[in-house]
Amino acid sequence: MYVNLDSTTPIYIQIAEWLQHEIVADRLQTDDKVYSQYQLAELFNINPATAGKGLTILLEEQLLYKKRGLGMFVTTDAKERILTKRRNETLTKMAQNLVIEANRLLVSDEELLALIRRTQEGLK
Amino acid sequence: MKMIQCEQLAKNFGSHKALQNITCAIESEKIVGIIGRNGAGKSTLLHILAGYLQPTRGTCHVFGEKPFNNIQTAANTIMIDDRLSFSNYLTLEEILGMGADFYPNWQGELAFRLLDYARLAKKAKHEQLSKGQLATFNLIYGLASRCALTILDEPMNGMDEAIRNDFYRAILKEYIAFPRTILIASHHLQEMESILEEILLINEGVVIAHAPIDELKQQLISLTGPSHALAPILADSIIYTKKEIAGMTTVVVEASKLFIQEDVLQKKGITTAHLSTSDVCMYLTSSEGSDIDAVFD
Numbered sequence: 001m002y003v004n005l006d007s008t009t010p011i012y013i014q015i016a017e018w019l020q021h022e023i024v025a026d027r028l029q030t031d032d033k034v035y036s037q038y039q040l041a042e043l044f045n046i047n048p049a050t051a052g053k054g055l056t057i058l059l060e061e062q063l064l065y066k067k068r069g070l071g072m073f074v075t076t077d078a079k080e081r082i083l084t085k086r087r088n089e090t091l092t093k094m095a096q097n098l099v100i101e102a103n104r105l106l107v108s109d110e111e112l113l114a115l116i117r118r119t120q121e122g123l124k
Numbered sequence: 125m126k127m128i129q130c131e132q133l134a135k136n137f138g139s140h141k142a143l144q145n146i147t148c149a150i151e152s153e154k155i156v157g158i159i160g161r162n163g164a165g166k167s168t169l170l171h172i173l174a175g176y177l178q179p180t181r182g183t184c185h186v187f188g189e190k191p192f193n194n195i196q197t198a199a200n201t202i203m204i205d206d207r208l209s210f211s212n213y214l215t216l217e218e219i220l221g222m223g224a225d226f227y228p229n230w231q232g233e234l235a236f237r238l239l240d241y242a243r244l245a246k247k248a249k250h251e252q253l254s255k256g257q258l259a260t261f262n263l264i265y266g267l268a269s270r271c272a273l274t275i276l277d278e279p280m281n282g283m284d285e286a287i288r289n290d291f292y293r294a295i296l297k298e299y300i301a302f303p304r305t306i307l308i309a310s311h312h313l314q315e316m317e318s319i320l321e322e323i324l325l326i327n328e329g330v331v332i333a334h335a336p337i338d339e340l341k342q343q344l345i346s347l348t349g350p351s352h353a354l355a356p357i358l359a360d361s362i363i364y365t366k367k368e369i370a371g372m373t374t375v376v377v378e379a380s381k382l383f384i385q386e387d388v389l390q391k392k393g394i395t396t397a398h399l400s401t402s403d404v405c406m407y408l409t410s411s412e413g414s415d416i417d418a419v420f421d
Contacts (some may be wrong), residue, residue: 008398010338011318038300045293047155048300049321050338100390 015054127152133182142168144329158309160326174203204266205277217246229270255282327409345379349394364407
Protein backbone atom coordinates (compact mmCIF):
# COMPACT_ATOMS: atom_id res chain seq x y z
CA MET A 1 0.00 0.00 0.00
CA TYR A 2 1.20 3.51 -0.79
CA VAL A 3 -0.29 6.75 0.41
CA ASN A 4 0.35 9.83 -1.58
CA LEU A 5 2.84 11.50 0.70
CA ASP A 6 2.65 15.17 -0.19
CA SER A 7 5.83 17.12 -0.33
CA THR A 8 5.24 20.01 2.06
CA THR A 9 3.90 18.41 5.27
CA PRO A 10 6.56 16.56 7.28
CA ILE A 11 6.22 12.84 6.65
CA TYR A 12 6.06 11.90 10.34
CA ILE A 13 3.04 14.15 10.78
CA GLN A 14 1.37 12.50 7.80
CA ILE A 15 2.04 9.11 9.39
CA ALA A 16 0.59 10.28 12.73
CA GLU A 17 -2.50 11.56 10.91
CA TRP A 18 -2.88 8.31 9.02
CA LEU A 19 -2.73 6.29 12.26
CA GLN A 20 -5.35 8.55 13.85
CA HIS A 21 -7.51 8.08 10.80
CA GLU A 22 -7.22 4.30 11.18
CA ILE A 23 -8.35 4.60 14.81
CA VAL A 24 -11.32 6.83 13.93
CA ALA A 25 -12.34 4.38 11.17
CA ASP A 26 -12.23 1.53 13.75
CA ARG A 27 -9.59 -0.35 11.78
CA LEU A 28 -7.45 -0.01 14.90
CA GLN A 29 -9.52 -0.55 18.03
CA THR A 30 -8.91 -0.37 21.77
CA ASP A 31 -6.01 -2.63 22.83
CA ASP A 32 -5.21 -3.54 19.21
CA LYS A 33 -1.51 -3.82 18.42
CA VAL A 34 -0.35 -0.97 16.18
CA TYR A 35 2.12 -1.31 13.32
CA SER A 36 5.78 -1.23 14.36
CA GLN A 37 8.04 1.47 12.94
CA TYR A 38 9.54 -1.11 10.60
CA GLN A 39 6.13 -2.21 9.34
CA LEU A 40 5.18 1.42 8.74
CA ALA A 41 8.50 1.99 6.96
CA GLU A 42 7.75 -0.89 4.59
CA LEU A 43 4.11 0.10 4.11
CA PHE A 44 4.84 3.71 3.21
CA ASN A 45 8.35 3.36 1.82
CA ILE A 46 9.77 5.70 4.43
CA ASN A 47 12.74 5.72 6.78
CA PRO A 48 12.02 3.73 9.98
CA ALA A 49 13.18 6.68 12.11
CA THR A 50 10.54 8.88 10.46
CA ALA A 51 7.89 6.23 11.11
CA GLY A 52 9.07 6.09 14.73
CA LYS A 53 8.57 9.85 15.07
CA GLY A 54 4.99 9.46 13.85
CA LEU A 55 4.31 6.78 16.47
CA THR A 56 5.90 8.94 19.17
CA ILE A 57 3.35 11.70 18.52
CA LEU A 58 0.50 9.30 19.29
CA LEU A 59 2.35 7.94 22.28
CA GLU A 60 2.84 11.45 23.68
CA GLU A 61 -0.84 12.25 23.19
CA GLN A 62 -1.58 9.00 25.02
CA LEU A 63 -3.50 7.60 22.09
CA LEU A 64 -1.15 4.62 22.23
CA TYR A 65 0.52 2.83 25.12
CA LYS A 66 3.65 0.72 25.15
CA LYS A 67 4.06 -2.82 26.37
CA ARG A 68 7.66 -3.67 26.93
CA GLY A 69 8.98 -5.99 24.23
CA LEU A 70 5.53 -6.39 22.68
CA GLY A 71 4.95 -3.10 20.88
CA MET A 72 2.39 -0.33 21.00
CA PHE A 73 -1.36 -0.64 21.53
CA VAL A 74 -4.41 1.61 21.21
CA THR A 75 -5.59 3.20 24.47
CA THR A 76 -9.20 2.87 25.61
CA ASP A 77 -10.50 6.35 24.82
CA ALA A 78 -8.21 7.06 21.86
CA LYS A 79 -11.00 7.40 19.30
CA GLU A 80 -13.09 9.72 21.49
CA ARG A 81 -10.06 11.91 22.18
CA ILE A 82 -9.17 12.19 18.50
CA LEU A 83 -12.74 13.15 17.62
CA THR A 84 -12.91 15.80 20.35
CA LYS A 85 -9.61 17.28 19.25
CA ARG A 86 -10.65 17.35 15.61
CA ARG A 87 -13.98 19.00 16.46
CA ASN A 88 -12.16 21.73 18.37
CA GLU A 89 -9.31 22.31 15.92
CA THR A 90 -10.87 21.68 12.53
CA LEU A 91 -14.11 23.49 13.30
CA THR A 92 -12.32 26.52 14.77
CA LYS A 93 -10.14 26.74 11.69
CA MET A 94 -13.15 26.53 9.36
CA ALA A 95 -14.96 29.23 11.35
CA GLN A 96 -11.88 31.42 11.05
CA ASN A 97 -11.75 31.00 7.29
CA LEU A 98 -15.48 31.70 7.06
CA VAL A 99 -15.13 34.98 8.95
CA ILE A 100 -12.12 36.07 6.89
CA GLU A 101 -13.94 35.38 3.64
CA ALA A 102 -17.06 37.16 4.91
CA ASN A 103 -14.99 40.25 5.76
CA ARG A 104 -13.41 40.14 2.34
CA LEU A 105 -16.88 40.10 0.75
CA LEU A 106 -18.08 42.93 3.02
CA VAL A 107 -20.73 40.73 4.65
CA SER A 108 -21.82 42.23 7.97
CA ASP A 109 -21.78 40.23 11.22
CA GLU A 110 -25.60 40.11 11.31
CA GLU A 111 -25.77 38.90 7.74
CA LEU A 112 -23.19 36.18 8.47
CA LEU A 113 -25.04 34.91 11.56
CA ALA A 114 -28.30 34.95 9.62
CA LEU A 115 -26.63 32.96 6.86
CA ILE A 116 -25.43 30.34 9.36
CA ARG A 117 -28.92 30.06 10.85
CA ARG A 118 -30.50 29.73 7.41
CA THR A 119 -27.92 27.03 6.51
CA GLN A 120 -28.70 25.13 9.71
CA GLU A 121 -32.44 25.31 8.93
CA GLY A 122 -31.83 24.11 5.41
CA LEU A 123 -29.95 21.04 6.61
CA LYS A 124 -32.49 20.03 9.24
CA MET B 125 31.28 6.57 19.00
CA LYS B 126 30.38 8.26 15.74
CA MET B 127 30.75 6.32 12.53
CA ILE B 128 32.07 9.36 10.70
CA GLN B 129 33.75 12.39 12.24
CA CYS B 130 35.16 15.24 10.17
CA GLU B 131 36.87 18.27 11.70
CA GLN B 132 37.61 21.30 9.53
CA LEU B 133 38.26 19.05 6.60
CA ALA B 134 39.64 20.73 3.49
CA LYS B 135 40.78 19.45 0.11
CA ASN B 136 42.52 21.42 -2.61
CA PHE B 137 43.18 20.29 -6.14
CA GLY B 138 45.91 22.71 -7.17
CA SER B 139 44.42 26.15 -6.68
CA HIS B 140 40.86 24.80 -6.71
CA LYS B 141 39.35 24.49 -3.24
CA ALA B 142 37.00 21.53 -3.52
CA LEU B 143 36.36 21.34 0.21
CA GLN B 144 36.89 24.38 2.39
CA ASN B 145 35.69 23.48 5.84
CA ILE B 146 33.67 20.35 6.51
CA THR B 147 32.88 19.62 10.14
CA CYS B 148 30.30 16.95 10.70
CA ALA B 149 29.56 13.80 12.65
CA ILE B 150 27.39 11.00 11.35
CA GLU B 151 26.10 8.25 13.60
CA SER B 152 26.05 4.66 12.49
CA GLU B 153 23.04 2.94 10.95
CA LYS B 154 21.46 5.96 9.36
CA ILE B 155 20.53 6.76 5.79
CA VAL B 156 21.92 10.22 5.07
CA GLY B 157 21.37 12.24 1.92
CA ILE B 158 24.42 14.23 0.79
CA ILE B 159 22.88 17.15 -1.06
CA GLY B 160 24.40 20.09 -2.89
CA ARG B 161 24.65 21.85 -6.24
CA ASN B 162 27.01 20.70 -8.96
CA GLY B 163 30.59 21.23 -7.83
CA ALA B 164 29.61 21.65 -4.15
CA GLY B 165 32.18 19.07 -3.07
CA LYS B 166 29.92 16.07 -2.48
CA SER B 167 32.00 13.58 -4.43
CA THR B 168 35.29 14.87 -2.99
CA LEU B 169 33.95 14.38 0.54
CA LEU B 170 32.74 10.88 -0.30
CA HIS B 171 36.10 9.99 -1.86
CA ILE B 172 37.89 11.09 1.32
CA LEU B 173 35.48 9.08 3.49
CA ALA B 174 36.04 6.01 1.31
CA GLY B 175 39.81 6.42 1.70
CA TYR B 176 40.48 7.23 -1.96
CA LEU B 177 41.82 10.73 -1.28
CA GLN B 178 43.88 12.29 1.43
CA PRO B 179 42.64 15.54 2.95
CA THR B 180 44.73 18.69 2.48
CA ARG B 181 43.88 19.96 5.96
CA GLY B 182 41.77 18.91 8.90
CA THR B 183 40.93 15.43 10.07
CA CYS B 184 38.55 12.72 9.01
CA HIS B 185 37.83 9.59 11.01
CA VAL B 186 35.74 6.65 9.85
CA PHE B 187 35.25 3.76 12.30
CA GLY B 188 37.57 5.79 14.55
CA GLU B 189 40.48 5.64 12.09
CA LYS B 190 41.84 7.68 9.22
CA PRO B 191 40.39 6.07 6.11
CA PHE B 192 43.26 6.75 3.67
CA ASN B 193 45.24 3.60 2.90
CA ASN B 194 43.50 1.86 5.77
CA ILE B 195 42.72 -1.83 5.45
CA GLN B 196 39.98 -1.72 8.08
CA THR B 197 38.14 1.05 6.24
CA ALA B 198 38.56 -0.71 2.92
CA ALA B 199 37.10 -3.95 4.28
CA ASN B 200 34.03 -2.24 5.76
CA THR B 201 33.33 0.38 3.12
CA ILE B 202 31.96 0.24 -0.38
CA MET B 203 31.79 3.22 -2.68
CA ILE B 204 29.47 2.99 -5.65
CA ASP B 205 29.64 5.52 -8.47
CA ASP B 206 29.74 5.51 -12.26
CA ARG B 207 33.51 5.15 -12.26
CA LEU B 208 33.42 1.81 -10.46
CA SER B 209 35.43 -0.52 -12.65
CA PHE B 210 35.42 -4.26 -12.97
CA SER B 211 37.53 -6.40 -15.27
CA ASN B 212 36.27 -6.41 -18.84
CA TYR B 213 37.07 -10.11 -19.10
CA LEU B 214 34.45 -11.03 -16.52
CA THR B 215 30.70 -11.52 -16.98
CA LEU B 216 28.24 -9.99 -14.52
CA GLU B 217 27.64 -13.47 -13.16
CA GLU B 218 31.35 -13.96 -12.52
CA ILE B 219 31.70 -10.56 -10.84
CA LEU B 220 28.80 -11.31 -8.48
CA GLY B 221 30.14 -14.82 -7.92
CA MET B 222 33.35 -13.37 -6.54
CA GLY B 223 31.69 -10.85 -4.20
CA ALA B 224 31.92 -13.23 -1.27
CA ASP B 225 35.73 -13.27 -1.58
CA PHE B 226 35.86 -9.57 -0.76
CA TYR B 227 32.90 -8.93 1.50
CA PRO B 228 32.10 -11.15 4.51
CA ASN B 229 28.40 -10.18 4.53
CA TRP B 230 27.97 -10.71 0.76
CA GLN B 231 24.39 -11.56 -0.29
CA GLY B 232 24.95 -13.59 -3.46
CA GLU B 233 21.41 -14.88 -3.77
CA LEU B 234 19.93 -11.41 -3.39
CA ALA B 235 22.35 -10.03 -5.97
CA PHE B 236 21.24 -12.60 -8.57
CA ARG B 237 17.56 -12.05 -7.80
CA LEU B 238 17.99 -8.29 -8.28
CA LEU B 239 19.97 -8.91 -11.47
CA ASP B 240 17.08 -10.99 -12.80
CA TYR B 241 14.54 -8.43 -11.71
CA ALA B 242 16.43 -5.64 -13.48
CA ARG B 243 16.57 -7.87 -16.61
CA LEU B 244 20.34 -7.74 -16.82
CA ALA B 245 21.89 -10.67 -18.69
CA LYS B 246 24.11 -12.82 -16.51
CA LYS B 247 26.52 -13.40 -19.39
CA ALA B 248 26.88 -9.71 -20.26
CA LYS B 249 30.21 -7.96 -19.76
CA HIS B 250 30.35 -4.91 -17.51
CA GLU B 251 31.61 -2.66 -20.34
CA GLN B 252 28.76 -3.65 -22.66
CA LEU B 253 26.09 -2.27 -20.37
CA SER B 254 24.20 0.94 -21.14
CA LYS B 255 24.57 3.86 -18.75
CA GLY B 256 21.41 2.98 -16.85
CA GLN B 257 22.20 -0.74 -16.75
CA LEU B 258 25.68 0.01 -15.45
CA ALA B 259 24.27 2.13 -12.64
CA THR B 260 21.77 -0.62 -11.82
CA PHE B 261 24.44 -3.31 -11.71
CA ASN B 262 26.77 -1.20 -9.57
CA LEU B 263 23.97 -0.46 -7.12
CA ILE B 264 23.09 -4.16 -6.89
CA TYR B 265 26.75 -4.83 -6.11
CA GLY B 266 26.75 -2.12 -3.47
CA LEU B 267 23.62 -3.42 -1.74
CA ALA B 268 24.71 -7.07 -1.85
CA SER B 269 28.04 -6.24 -0.19
CA ARG B 270 26.25 -5.17 3.01
CA CYS B 271 29.17 -2.99 4.09
CA ALA B 272 28.87 -1.14 7.40
CA LEU B 273 29.53 2.04 5.44
CA THR B 274 27.83 2.05 2.06
CA ILE B 275 28.50 5.15 -0.05
CA LEU B 276 26.34 5.74 -3.11
CA ASP B 277 27.41 8.65 -5.30
CA GLU B 278 24.64 9.47 -7.76
CA PRO B 279 23.57 5.81 -7.81
CA MET B 280 20.49 6.34 -9.99
CA ASN B 281 22.12 8.33 -12.81
CA GLY B 282 20.82 7.14 -16.16
CA MET B 283 18.29 4.72 -14.67
CA ASP B 284 14.70 5.02 -15.88
CA GLU B 285 12.03 6.20 -13.46
CA ALA B 286 10.45 2.80 -12.84
CA ILE B 287 13.73 1.14 -11.92
CA ARG B 288 14.74 4.14 -9.79
CA ASN B 289 11.61 3.79 -7.68
CA ASP B 290 12.18 0.04 -7.37
CA PHE B 291 15.73 0.54 -6.20
CA TYR B 292 14.91 3.25 -3.65
CA ARG B 293 12.63 0.63 -2.15
CA ALA B 294 15.38 -2.00 -2.48
CA ILE B 295 17.77 0.28 -0.56
CA LEU B 296 15.15 0.77 2.17
CA LYS B 297 14.32 -2.94 2.47
CA GLU B 298 17.99 -3.91 2.57
CA TYR B 299 18.58 -1.25 5.23
CA ILE B 300 15.73 -2.61 7.37
CA ALA B 301 16.97 -6.17 6.90
CA PHE B 302 20.57 -5.24 7.69
CA PRO B 303 20.95 -1.76 9.21
CA ARG B 304 24.10 0.04 8.07
CA THR B 305 25.25 3.58 7.39
CA ILE B 306 24.21 4.55 3.88
CA LEU B 307 25.30 7.86 2.37
CA ILE B 308 23.50 8.80 -0.84
CA ALA B 309 24.62 11.78 -2.90
CA SER B 310 21.98 12.71 -5.42
CA HIS B 311 20.28 15.54 -7.25
CA HIS B 312 16.96 13.68 -7.09
CA LEU B 313 16.13 14.71 -3.54
CA GLN B 314 12.38 14.79 -4.09
CA GLU B 315 12.16 11.15 -5.14
CA MET B 316 14.43 9.76 -2.44
CA GLU B 317 13.69 11.99 0.55
CA SER B 318 11.16 9.63 2.12
CA ILE B 319 13.81 6.97 2.74
CA LEU B 320 16.32 9.42 4.26
CA GLU B 321 16.74 10.08 7.96
CA GLU B 322 19.08 13.07 7.70
CA ILE B 323 20.42 15.48 5.15
CA LEU B 324 23.94 16.86 4.98
CA LEU B 325 23.70 19.95 2.81
CA ILE B 326 26.94 21.17 1.29
CA ASN B 327 27.66 24.32 -0.68
CA GLU B 328 31.02 25.47 -2.03
CA GLY B 329 32.88 23.02 0.16
CA VAL B 330 31.17 24.04 3.40
CA VAL B 331 28.43 22.35 5.43
CA ILE B 332 25.30 24.52 5.22
CA ALA B 333 23.04 22.25 7.25
CA HIS B 334 23.02 18.82 8.84
CA ALA B 335 19.65 17.91 10.26
CA PRO B 336 16.85 15.37 10.30
CA ILE B 337 14.93 15.77 7.07
CA ASP B 338 11.73 17.11 8.64
CA GLU B 339 13.64 19.73 10.61
CA LEU B 340 15.40 20.95 7.50
CA LYS B 341 12.10 21.10 5.63
CA GLN B 342 10.64 23.42 8.27
CA GLN B 343 13.66 25.71 8.40
CA LEU B 344 12.31 28.01 5.69
CA ILE B 345 8.79 29.26 5.14
CA SER B 346 7.09 31.15 2.36
CA LEU B 347 4.96 34.23 3.07
CA THR B 348 2.62 35.92 0.62
CA GLY B 349 0.85 39.19 1.29
CA PRO B 350 0.52 42.89 0.48
CA SER B 351 3.99 44.41 0.23
CA HIS B 352 3.29 47.12 2.82
CA ALA B 353 2.14 44.54 5.40
CA LEU B 354 5.15 42.29 4.85
CA ALA B 355 7.85 44.95 5.05
CA PRO B 356 7.74 45.56 8.87
CA ILE B 357 7.71 41.83 9.63
CA LEU B 358 10.74 41.13 7.50
CA ALA B 359 12.98 43.88 8.87
CA ASP B 360 15.38 41.47 10.61
CA SER B 361 15.06 38.47 8.35
CA ILE B 362 17.33 37.14 5.66
CA ILE B 363 15.21 37.00 2.53
CA TYR B 364 16.06 34.01 0.37
CA THR B 365 13.88 34.96 -2.53
CA LYS B 366 11.40 37.69 -3.31
CA LYS B 367 8.84 37.92 -6.09
CA GLU B 368 6.41 40.76 -6.54
CA ILE B 369 3.27 40.55 -8.62
CA ALA B 370 0.69 43.34 -8.64
CA GLY B 371 1.31 44.63 -5.11
CA MET B 372 1.46 41.12 -3.62
CA THR B 373 4.87 39.93 -2.50
CA THR B 374 6.04 36.39 -1.92
CA VAL B 375 9.17 35.87 0.14
CA VAL B 376 11.01 32.89 1.56
CA VAL B 377 12.50 33.45 5.04
CA GLU B 378 13.78 31.48 8.01
CA ALA B 379 10.85 30.16 10.02
CA SER B 380 12.67 30.50 13.35
CA LYS B 381 13.13 34.25 12.87
CA LEU B 382 9.39 34.86 12.67
CA PHE B 383 7.96 35.55 16.08
CA ILE B 384 4.43 36.08 14.88
CA GLN B 385 1.49 33.75 15.29
CA GLU B 386 -0.15 32.48 12.16
CA ASP B 387 -3.53 34.03 12.99
CA VAL B 388 -1.91 37.45 13.45
CA LEU B 389 -0.38 37.10 10.00
CA GLN B 390 -3.72 36.02 8.64
CA LYS B 391 -5.38 39.20 9.94
CA LYS B 392 -2.79 41.23 8.05
CA GLY B 393 -3.72 39.36 4.90
CA ILE B 394 -0.51 37.32 4.88
CA THR B 395 -0.65 33.62 4.09
CA THR B 396 2.08 31.14 4.95
CA ALA B 397 3.10 28.05 3.02
CA HIS B 398 5.58 25.28 3.68
CA LEU B 399 8.19 24.40 1.11
CA SER B 400 9.35 21.07 -0.19
CA THR B 401 12.68 19.81 1.11
CA SER B 402 14.31 20.22 -2.26
CA ASP B 403 13.15 23.84 -2.47
CA VAL B 404 14.55 24.51 1.01
CA CYS B 405 17.90 23.02 -0.06
CA MET B 406 17.84 25.05 -3.26
CA TYR B 407 17.25 28.35 -1.42
CA LEU B 408 19.84 27.58 1.26
CA THR B 409 22.50 26.95 -1.37
CA SER B 410 21.73 29.65 -3.93
CA SER B 411 24.04 32.62 -3.86
CA GLU B 412 22.71 35.96 -2.71
CA GLY B 413 20.74 37.84 -5.32
CA SER B 414 21.13 35.00 -7.77
CA ASP B 415 18.39 35.29 -10.32
CA ILE B 416 18.42 33.90 -13.84
CA ASP B 417 16.31 36.85 -14.98
CA ALA B 418 19.16 39.22 -14.07
CA VAL B 419 21.35 37.50 -16.69
CA PHE B 420 18.95 38.59 -19.42
CA ASP B 421 18.49 42.17 -18.23
